[in-house]
Amino acid sequence: MNLAILTGSENAVPTPNGETRDDPAILTARFLEALSEFALRVPSQVDLAILFHQDTGGPSSSSEPILVVGHLPASDGSSLPSRKHPVEIQGQFLGTAIIVSQPPPAAVALLGEFLVDQAIRTAEWKQVEEDLLQDLCESHERLGALDETQVRPFSDTASHLKVIVERAAAITAGLQAILWAEVENQLVAKVHPPELALTPRDPKRGLLGAALNSHQPVVCKSHRVVASSRDAEEIEFAAAQAVLVVPVQTARGQRVVLAFWHDQEVIPFGTAVIKHAQALAHQAAMILENDRLFSESIEAARESERFNQQLDIGSRIQQTLLISATPKNFPGLSIGALALPSQKVDGDFIEYIPQTSACLDLIIGDVMGKGIPAALTGAATKSEFHRALGQLMALDNSRLPRPADVVNAAHRRIVDQLIELDSYITLSYARIDLTRRLLTLVDCGHTGIIHRSASNGSIRVLKGDNVPFGFSPREVYNEVTVELEKGDLLVFFSDGLTEARHPIQGLYGQERFQEWIAHHANLEPNDLVKAIEREIRGYSGENLQDDLTCVAIRILEWVDGEGRDTPAPFRVASWDEVGGDRTSGERIPNSRALVHHFESVSPDDPPPLPRPNSLNQLAAALGGVPDTPPPAWAASPPTVSYEATLPSHYHQLKKVRQLVRDAGAAVHALAGSGSSWDPFRLHEVEIAVNEATTNIIRHAYREATDRHFRIRVDAQPDQVVVRLTDAGDGFQPETVPMPALDGHQIGGMGLYIMRSYLDDLHYERSPEGLNTVVLTRRAMTLPPNDHEF
Numbered sequence: 001m002n003l004a005i006l007t008g009s010e011n012a013v014p015t016p017n018g019e020t021r022d023d024p025a026i027l028t029a030r031f032l033e034a035l036s037e038f039a040l041r042v043p044s045q046v047d048l049a050i051l052f053h054q055d056t057g058g059p060s061s062s063s064e065p066i067l068v069v070g071h072l073p074a075s076d077g078s079s080l081p082s083r084k085h086p087v088e089i090q091g092q093f094l095g096t097a098i099i100v101s102q103p104p105p106a107a108v109a110l111l112g113e114f115l116v117d118q119a120i121r122t123a124e125w126k127q128v129e130e131d132l133l134q135d136l137c138e139s140h141e142r143l144g145a146l147d148e149t150q151v152r153p154f155s156d157t158a159s160h161l162k163v164i165v166e167r168a169a170a171i172t173a174g175l176q177a178i179l180w181a182e183v184e185n186q187l188v189a190k191v192h193p194p195e196l197a198l199t200p201r202d203p204k205r206g207l208l209g210a211a212l213n214s215h216q217p218v219v220c221k222s223h224r225v226v227a228s229s230r231d232a233e234e235i236e237f238a239a240a241q242a243v244l245v246v247p248v249q250t251a252r253g254q255r256v257v258l259a260f261w262h263d264q265e266v267i268p269f270g271t272a273v274i275k276h277a278q279a280l281a282h283q284a285a286m287i288l289e290n291d292r293l294f295s296e297s298i299e300a301a302r303e304s305e306r307f308n309q310q311l312d313i314g315s316r317i318q319q320t321l322l323i324s325a326t327p328k329n330f331p332g333l334s335i336g337a338l339a340l341p342s343q344k345v346d347g348d349f350i351e352y353i354p355q356t357s358a359c360l361d362l363i364i365g366d367v368m369g370k371g372i373p374a375a376l377t378g379a380a381t382k383s384e385f386h387r388a389l390g391q392l393m394a395l396d397n398s399r400l401p402r403p404a405d406v407v408n409a410a411h412r413r414i415v416d417q418l419i420e421l422d423s424y425i426t427l428s429y430a431r432i433d434l435t436r437r438l439l440t441l442v443d444c445g446h447t448g449i450i451h452r453s454a455s456n457g458s459i460r461v462l463k464g465d466n467v468p469f470g471f472s473p474r475e476v477y478n479e480v481t482v483e484l485e486k487g488d489l490l491v492f493f494s495d496g497l498t499e500a501r502h503p504i505q506g507l508y509g510q511e512r513f514q515e516w517i518a519h520h521a522n523l524e525p526n527d528l529v530k531a532i533e534r535e536i537r538g539y540s541g542e543n544l545q546d547d548l549t550c551v552a553i554r555i556l557e558w559v560d561g562e563g564r565d566t567p568a569p570f571r572v573a574s575w576d577e578v579g580g581d582r583t584s585g586e587r588i589p590n591s592r593a594l595v596h597h598f599e600s601v602s603p604d605d606p607p608p609l610p611r612p613n614s615l616n617q618l619a620a621a622l623g624g625v626p627d628t629p630p631p632a633w634a635a636s637p638p639t640v641s642y643e644a645t646l647p648s649h650y651h652q653l654k655k656v657r658q659l660v661r662d663a664g665a666a667v668h669a670l671a672g673s674g675s676s677w678d679p680f681r682l683h684e685v686e687i688a689v690n691e692a693t694t695n696i697i698r699h700a701y702r703e704a705t706d707r708h709f710r711i712r713v714d715a716q717p718d719q720v721v722v723r724l725t726d727a728g729d730g731f732q733p734e735t736v737p738m739p740a741l742d743g744h745q746i747g748g749m750g751l752y753i754m755r756s757y758l759d760d761l762h763y764e765r766s767p768e769g770l771n772t773v774v775l776t777r778r779a780m781t782l783p784p785n786d787h788e789f
Contacts, residue, residue, distance in 0.1 A: 027089045028054060030126050035097075035119035048112055051098035052087070083109050085116045089124050157291045158190075161284055165191040165258075168280045171273055174262055178236060179281075180208060181288050182255040190288070196236055206231025208257050211245040217274050218245040226261075237261055244269040248281040254289040256281055321379040322349040326551075331357055332434045332559040336525030338533055340548040347374025348494050348549040351382050353389070355400050358434040358559035364492045364551060365427030366446070377418075381425055381469070384410045403431050407442045407477045411469055418470030419687070422653075425469040428492060432484070434559040439482045439490065444468050447495055450514060452521045454487025454555075459514050471753065472687065474680045489521050490553045491528075496546030500536045508539055525552035637716040640666040648697045648707040648726075656693045659713050660686045660722065666715035677779050682720070684757035685777045689722050691750040692773055700728025700771060719759075722775040730765050 032052065042048060085097040099112030161179055168177040178198070179191040186200040187208060203212050207230050211218040220226045220243040230237045237243055240261035248256045258281040260269070326337040337350060347367030354360050363385060367374040388409035392401035401409075407429050418424060428449060429442040441449060441462055448463030466477045493513070500508040520531055529550050536548060642659045646652040664682035671677060693709070701707045709726040736751050754761055760776035 024055075024092055024094055027092060027123060027127060028094050030123035031087060031089060031094060031119055034122035034126075035115060038115045038118055038122075042111070042115070047101060048108055049100040050112055050115065051082075051100065052095055053098065054095040055093055083113065085113055087116070087120060089120060090127060157287060160287055161191050164280050164284050164287075168258060168260065168277060171260075171276055172262075174264055175260055176236075176262070178259045179284055180257040180259065181284075182212075187257065190284075192236075198236070199233070201231075201233055203255070206234045207237065207243060207245050208234070208259065211247040211257060212255060215247060215249070217247070217278070219243070219269050219274075221269075239263050241265050242269065244274065244277060246274065246277045246281045248278065248285045250285050250289050252289055252293075254285050254292065256285040256288060258284065322347075322375060322382070324351050327352055327354065327360070330354065330360060332555065332557045333360065333432065334525050334554045334556055336527070336529040336552045338529040338548065338550040340533065347378045348496070348547040349378040349382055350549065350551060351385065353386075355431070359400070360432050361403070361406075362430045362432070362492065362551065362553075363427060364446070364494070364549065365425055365444075366494045366496075366547070366549070367425050368423050370547075377421070377423060377425070381410070381414060381427075384413045385429075388413060402479065403429050403440050403442045404477055404479045407444065411444075411475065411477065412473070415470060415473045415475075419473070423470055426495075427469065430490075430492070432490075432553065432555075434555070434557075437484050437558060439484055441480045441482070442466070442477050443480065444477060445471075447493055447498065447510070450489075450491040450493070450517055451482065452489040452491075452517060454485050454489070457518070457521075459518050461510070461514070472757070473683055484555050486555055486557060488555045489517075489525075490555075491517060492551040492553075494547060494549040496548040497532070497536060497550060499546055500540040500548075502539055505539075508536065525554055528552045637718060638670055640670065640715045642666075642713040642715070643711070645708055645710045647705060648701040648703075648709055648728075649705050650694075650697060652697075653690055653693055656711060657686050657690055659711060660689050660720075663713040663715040663720055663722075667717065667720060670715065671717040671779070681777060681779075685720050685722070685775070688754040688757045688775055688777075689724070691753050692722075692724055692775060695731075695750050696724060696726045696728060696771075700726050700731070702729070717779070719776060719778040723772060724775075725770055725772045727770055730769075731763060731771060733763055 035050065035052075039050070083099045085099060087094045087097055097116045099109055099116070101108040101112065165177050165179050168179075169175050176193060178189055178193070178196075180187045180201075181190050182188075182203055183200075185203065187203045188200050189198040192198055201208065203209055207218055207220070207226075209231075210229070220229060220240075223239075223241045226237050226240050226243050230243075236259070241264055242262045244260040246258045246260075248258070258277055260277065323337075323339045326335050327333070328335075339348060339350060341348070347369060349363070349365050349367075351363040352360065353363070363382070365378065365381060367377045367381070369377075385406065389401060389406050392405055392409060425444070426446040427444045428446040429444070430449065431438075431440040433440070439449075439451075439462070441464065443462075443464035444466050445468035446463070448461045450459060451462050452459050462480060462482055464478065464480050467475055498508055498510045498513055502508070516532075516535060520528060523531060529552050532550055532552075533548070640663070642663055644655065644659060646655060660682070664677075664679075664685070667677055667682065689711075693711070696709050697703060701709075707726070707728065709724060709728075711725075712723045714721040714723075733751060754775065757777070758775050759778045760774070762774040762776075763772070765771050
């Protein structure tokens with residue numbers, strides 16, 4: 001075989017001494033060495049010549065090859081057919097291999113190309129092996145330098161950072177370094193030469209900003225590049241001949257910059273120097289981040305201590321304001337109480353109001369929610385009860401106000417605020433009269449009272465049918481009266497007791513609690529409430545899911561009253577007594593407030609009221625005005641419409657309520673001075689629309705905030721019609737059961753509220769998957785219609 005290898009210089013195999021690892025001379029030498037080894041394996045009968053024209057980057061790169069190895073018919077081989085093959089290793093173009101063969105069969109030329117390709121790959125692999133070996137050596141040196149900074153003891157963070165910067169400056173002779181850290185969106189020099197007066201800098205400007213924004217090291221290899229790239233504030237680079245800026249950012253966001261510069265002409269920063277600098281910058285960033293986290297943990301601990309102190313104060317305030325002291329020696333009664341918050345502060349409250357030495361009022365309530373807001377609401381509610389009681393007693397000091405009057409007066413004072421806060425309160429107001437031997441109860445959607453009879457041992461739950469505080473401004477609360485016997489036991493409790501949850505058996509439940517009371521009713525009230533606590537904790541575990549409030553009262557003896565008289569209780573007339581049928585669908589709002597009878601009914605009392613067909617007829621039966629003819633606009637009423645498309649978010653409920661209020665103002669304007677609209681009816685529309693919108697957000701869209709719904713409110717002189725449209729999940733109203741109004745049920749009240757406050761409620765789902773609910777409320781001059789649900 002005749003083999004020719006041509007290079008562009010006499011130094012065919014340059015040495016790596018004094019050169020960098022990616023120097024073209026080294027790569028060329030590795031290529032020629034590999035090509036020579038492969039050429040020795042080619043059979044001698046194959047007439048093949050390979051020439052190499054080296055790219056020197058200068059004038060000689062365009063000259064002809066000057067070295068020939070092998071035999072060619074022509075002096076330079078230019079007259080023979082040849083193929084040119086570029087030689088490129090690790091992204092660097094080294095020159096061109098020229099393959100010459102005689103005669104020129106295709107197989108021989110392909111063999112030459114194969115040899116060149118194999119030589120290129122071999123040279124690349126050898127270079128990679130050399131790089132890895134050198135990286136391992138340098139990594140070992142870097143780890144040794146880092147270990148030296150870690151094993152040395154340091155009194156503070158500044159000393160540690162100073163040693164790191166000293167190690168960084170010692171990477172090469174004459175190198176200077178500064179450590180910068182980002183603090184409150186400014187770069188602050190943590191370690192720097194003392195002769196430099198450095199101020200905080202903008203992290204987006206200059207060479208430091210370029211490195212931070214690109215997340216890559218920035219290298220300037222000449223003074224000209226440095227001068228054109230640096231910011232005016234970067235005074236440390238004023239005379240620099242070379243600059244290296246290494247940025248680092250930790251997973252928690254701590255950003256650090258390690259800046260190097262050299263004031264004399266040096267070899268540009270190589271890969272080894274950059275990697276060493278990155279390792280030191282990472283260590284500095286971790287030290288700064290750990291120092292910041294430690295400081296934050298100390299501050300958080302202090303803040304937590306302050307918060308716990310405030311909670312302790314709030315808990316003591318709650319025990320003073322929300323949980324009144326249990327009367328220890330009230331005549332004729334034995335009382336035991338338990339109040340355990342699920343948090344340090346909660347919204348359960350108890351209030352004892354001794355009216356006379358033989359009459360005790362008890363209020364036990366539960367505010368929706370937890371924590372300080374619920375506690376404040378509970379304290380305010382207690383205050384309103386005392387204020388209402390005081391005002392009623394000032395009007396008639398000769399007798400005690402009825403419990404129902406006290407509750408209604410307190411409710412009127414706070415209902416608007418509760419509705420505005422989207423909150424409600426369940427409570428029981430009970431009066432124990434030991435002279436009349438009666439218990440009078442006003443139940444506001446609470447859990448009721450367990451009454452255990454001493455005579456026969458029977459257990460029953462006493463409760464009313466009113467809704468909680470905050471549902472409707474027009475709710476009128478009524479009383480339930482029960483005769484008492486000596487030895488009777490009364491147990492007041494919150495839903496935290498019956499809703500205690502076992503991980504397997506589920507809720508504790510009221511039936512289980514009644515059975516438990518039946519078996520432990522002989523315990524004294526103080527012992528009974530302690531046993532209740534043990535029972536609930538044993539069932540659900542030590543951690544309470546809800547506030548646990550309980551009061552047990554036993555009737556010991558009767559007491560002759562003194563002071564003010566207590567009035568005879570009254571009861572609310574039934575629907576039969578006013579000629580109505582509750583199951584017929586005829587809706588007579590607040591008839592309980594209009595019609596009531598005392599227990600002592602005289603034979604001279606008028607006969608029962610006829611069944612009214614409208615509220616005007618009911619008013620006429622009670623001595624009011626007769627029915628009036630319809631207004632002139634009834635045939636073609638004017639309409640004012642309000643429309644909006646809103647995102648499905650609870651924050652939009654305020655906008656929805658405002659649309660209804662605007663429509664209410666329009667109704668009054670359209671109806672004119674003769675408007676029969678009651679403001680409370682419009683307020684009930686607002687509550688119903690609020691519930692319907694909440695159902696769309698919570699159930700139809702499953703609280704997804706990227707969906708939308710549409711609302712349209714049509715205001716007419718005689719009615720308000722609201723249409724809500726959404727594209728969420730469908731709804732089957734006929735499957736929704738009637739909720740239990742005993743304080744146990746927290747959810748599932750929305751449809752009940754809407755049915756109670758509207759004249760028409762219609763729902764349909766289109767084939768396209770759109771849900772539409774239409775809510776209609778009419779003026780009082782029109783008879784109410786049956787619901788469509």
